[in-house]
Amino acid sequence: METSSASAFSSSDTAALERQTEAEQSVTxxxxxxxxxxxxxxxxxxxxGFKRVCLQFPxxxxxxxxxxxxxxxxxxxLEQVKVFILADTTYGSCCVDEIAAAHVDADSLxxxxxxxRSxxxxxPVLYLYPELVLDVGLLLSKLQSLRxxxxxRQLCVYLDIGYQHILNEQLKKHLKEALEPKDFVLELFPPIEADSIASKESTSLERICIFVGADNQRFANLSLTAPAAVQWHIYDGASSNLSSKNPLTAQFIRRRYFHIEKCKDAQTLGLIVATLSAEGYLDVVTRLQTMAKGRGIKTQLISVGRINPAKLANFLEIDCFVLIGCPFNNMYDSKEYYKPIVSVFEAEMALNPAWHMRYPEAYVTDFKQLLPEGRSFLPFDAxxxxxxxxxxxxxxxxGTVNECLETAGDPASLALATQAKMSLMTTDTGLSFEDRTWQGLDPALGQTEPAQLQQGLSGIPINYTHQ
Incomplete structure (x- = not known):
C-alpha cells in the first residue's frame, strides 16, 4: 500500500520509457x-564552438x-565535444528543458x-524534426474530393512536423492546380518564423483548412486558435485517410465554459507554473494575481513539474487551477482531477470583466497574446x-454579497453572513499548516534514545565492499 501510494508522487525508474501520453506515430x-x-x-x-551539448528527446x-x-x-x-542525453523533461517534451541542461553546465541544446518553439x-537551441514518408501523388488524389x-474560397494547407522536407514551390503549384482555390496558403505548423501566416488573423472566414498530419495535439492547437473556418480536414500521411472534423464541438464548448464558471466561483485559485522558458510567463502570473485580487479571490503559486491527480490533490484549499504552460501544454482535460484545470485564456475570460458577454472567434493558447502587446489583449478594470x-x-x-447586505441595513443578516464566511475560511480550507490532518514526520526531539552507531555501506551500489 505504501509503495503504490508513494509512486504517485515521484517517477519510477522506467517512467519515461513506459509513459504513453506523448507517444505518437513510431519513428525509425x-x-x-x-x-x-x-x-x-x-x-x-x-x-x-560548442563543447557541452545536450540532446533532448521525446x-x-x-x-x-x-x-x-x-x-x-x-x-x-576531433573537437572533443561532450554529449549528454535528456531522457525526461521537467514539464513537456515540446518545451526546451533549460533547467535539466543547466545541471550538466551545457552550453547548447x-x-x-x-x-x-517557445x-x-x-x-542556444537547434530544432531537428523527423522526415516522414508522404506519397504526394496519393495526397493530391485524395484531395480531389474537396475540389x-x-x-x-481561401484554402489553407498546414504541414505537420515530419513533412517540412516536402515544402516547396512545386507542391504548392500542384495543390493549387488540383483544388483551384481563390486564395492559397501553404506552410508548416508549428511555424518556424514568428511572423508566419498561421500566427496572424485571417482576412476571410470563408476558409477551407487542411492539416497534413495525425489527429494530435498540434492539430487541436491549430484548429482551436485559427479563426472560424467552413471546415477542417485531416489527411493522415501514415494511413492515407482523409477525414473531416469540427474542433469546436458542442460538448467541448459546454465543458470548457463550465470550467470558466467554476473559476469565477473559486475562493482560491492555484496558479500552476508549467514552464520556465516561455517568454512572458511571469507577466502572466502578475496579471492573473491582479485580476483575482480585484474579485476578492486568493491565489497560490505552484510549481510541481509534470502534473497528475495525486500531486494536485494535496492542495485541498484550492477550488480551481490555472495552468500556465506553452501553447501545446496548457489545455488539460481535467476529468481525472478532483478540481477543474483551466487555461490562462479561460481564466482571463472568467476574471476580466472586459470579456463579459463577448464570444471569442477562436481560443487563445499562447498566453503572450493576452498581454498588452498581444492581439487578444483586453485591459482589466476592477x-x-x-x-x-x-x-x-x-x-x-x-463577490459583493456582504456589501449588498450591508446596504440593506439588516445587521442580523450581516452578522450571520460574516460568521458563515469566517467559519468557512478557518475550518476546512487547509490554508494554515496546523489545520492539516498530516503534518509530516514528528522528530520527537529529546524523547527517544539515540541509536547506536554502525558502519554503513561503502563502495558503489552495484558492488558494495561492505554488506
Whole structure:
C-alpha cells in the first residue's frame, strides 16, 4: 500500500520509457537521424564552438537516443565535444528543458521531435524534426474530393512536423492546380518564423483548412486558435485517410465554459507554473494575481513539474487551477482531477470583466497574446466588475454579497453572513499548516534514545565492499 501510494508522487525508474501520453506515430532511426540531420547538427556545433551539448528527446524517440549520441560524439571526436542525453523533461517534451541542461553546465541544446518553439532565454537551441514518408501523388488524389468545396474560397494547407522536407514551390503549384482555390496558403505548423501566416488573423472566414498530419495535439492547437473556418480536414500521411472534423464541438464548448464558471466561483485559485522558458510567463502570473485580487479571490503559486491527480490533490484549499504552460501544454482535460484545470485564456475570460458577454472567434493558447502587446489583449478594470454577479453553476451571488447586505441595513443578516464566511475560511480550507490532518514526520526531539552507531555501506551500489 505504501509503495503504490508513494509512486504517485515521484517517477519510477522506467517512467519515461513506459509513459504513453506523448507517444505518437513510431519513428525509425533513419527518419530522425539521417544525413541531413547529421550535417545540420555537426555544422551548427562546429560553427559556434560548442563543447557541452545536450540532446533532448521525446518519449517515443528514446530507443534511438543512445545511437544518436554515440554517432554525434564520433563525428565530433576531433573537437572533443561532450554529449549528454535528456531522457525526461521537467514539464513537456515540446518545451526546451533549460533547467535539466543547466545541471550538466551545457552550453547548447539540440531538440528532437515535437516543439512548441517557445523562446529559450538561457541556451542556444537547434530544432531537428523527423522526415516522414508522404506519397504526394496519393495526397493530391485524395484531395480531389474537396475540389468543389475549395473552389473560389481561401484554402489553407498546414504541414505537420515530419513533412517540412516536402515544402516547396512545386507542391504548392500542384495543390493549387488540383483544388483551384481563390486564395492559397501553404506552410508548416508549428511555424518556424514568428511572423508566419498561421500566427496572424485571417482576412476571410470563408476558409477551407487542411492539416497534413495525425489527429494530435498540434492539430487541436491549430484548429482551436485559427479563426472560424467552413471546415477542417485531416489527411493522415501514415494511413492515407482523409477525414473531416469540427474542433469546436458542442460538448467541448459546454465543458470548457463550465470550467470558466467554476473559476469565477473559486475562493482560491492555484496558479500552476508549467514552464520556465516561455517568454512572458511571469507577466502572466502578475496579471492573473491582479485580476483575482480585484474579485476578492486568493491565489497560490505552484510549481510541481509534470502534473497528475495525486500531486494536485494535496492542495485541498484550492477550488480551481490555472495552468500556465506553452501553447501545446496548457489545455488539460481535467476529468481525472478532483478540481477543474483551466487555461490562462479561460481564466482571463472568467476574471476580466472586459470579456463579459463577448464570444471569442477562436481560443487563445499562447498566453503572450493576452498581454498588452498581444492581439487578444483586453485591459482589466476592477471598477467594471458587476456588483451583482450570479453564478450559473450554483445560482448564488458572487463577490459583493456582504456589501449588498450591508446596504440593506439588516445587521442580523450581516452578522450571520460574516460568521458563515469566517467559519468557512478557518475550518476546512487547509490554508494554515496546523489545520492539516498530516503534518509530516514528528522528530520527537529529546524523547527517544539515540541509536547506536554502525558502519554503513561503502563502495558503489552495484558492488558494495561492505554488506
Amino acid at each position: 532511426l533513419e527518419q530522425i537521424w539521417n544525413e541531413n540531420h547529421r550535417r545540420t547538427s555537426t555544422d551548427w556545433i562546429r560553427k559556434n 518519449d517515443d524517440y528514446l530507443p534511438h537516443s543512445n545511437a544518436i549520441s554515440v554517432a554525434l560524439t564520433e563525428l565530433l571526436a 539540440i531538440h528532437f521531435g515535437n516543439a512548441c 523562446k529559450a532565454s538561457r541556451l 468543389a468545396e475549395c473552389k473560389d 471598477a467594471d466588475i458587476p456588483e451583482h454577479d450570479v453564478s450559473l453553476v450554483s445560482g448564488r451571488l458572487r
